[in-house]
Amino acid sequence: MMKLNTLALLATFAVAPAMAADNDGHGMANHTMAGHEMAGHEMASMEGAAGVVEAQAEGIVNAVNNEGSTINISHAPIAAFRWPAMTMDLAVADPALLDQVKAGDKVTFTLHKYDDVTYAITQIQKQ
Numbered sequence: 001m002m003k004l005n006t007l008a009l010l011a012t013f014a015v016a017p018a019m020a021a022d023n024d025g026h027g028m029a030n031h032t033m034a035g036h037e038m039a040g041h042e043m044a045s046m047e048g049a050a051g052v053v054e055a056q057a058e059g060i061v062n063a064v065n066n067e068g069s070t071i072n073i074s075h076a077p078i079a080a081f082r083w084p085a086m087t088m089d090l091a092v093a094d095p096a097l098l099d100q101v102k103a104g105d106k107v108t109f110t111l112h113k114y115d116d117v118t119y120a121i122t123q124i125q126k127q
Contacts, residue, residue: 053113055080061105069095091120
């Protein structure tokens with residue numbers, strides 16, 4: 001019985017380094033959220049430091065929704081809110097901002113946090 005336990009333990013140690021190396025890119029080692037859709041995720045779990053109400057960010061406009069007053073944007077990480085890079089629909093504080101951009105534009109923008117789940121773009125500018 002002792003030999004069987006020893007063999008099982010050795011097999012575990014032999015496999016663990018290969019799993020940790022994760023050379024195929026499908027595990028979580030060195031995994032980032034860049035390029036991942038985050039729609040539907042609870043944003044409260046990604047909120048930033050207490051008291052931070054505005055942050056500057058960069059991204060690419062994917063779509064402009066005039067009826068919903070939103071911009072779908074793929075943005076870089078927003079450190080002030082502790083958000084990873086993601087693609088999401090963001091409301092605009094002023095619908096006139098929608099006329100300043102179109103799909104494909106690289107932009108910088110100011111994102112305002114109204115509460116733990118309400119954010120809106122207050123300024124946007126093409127790069």
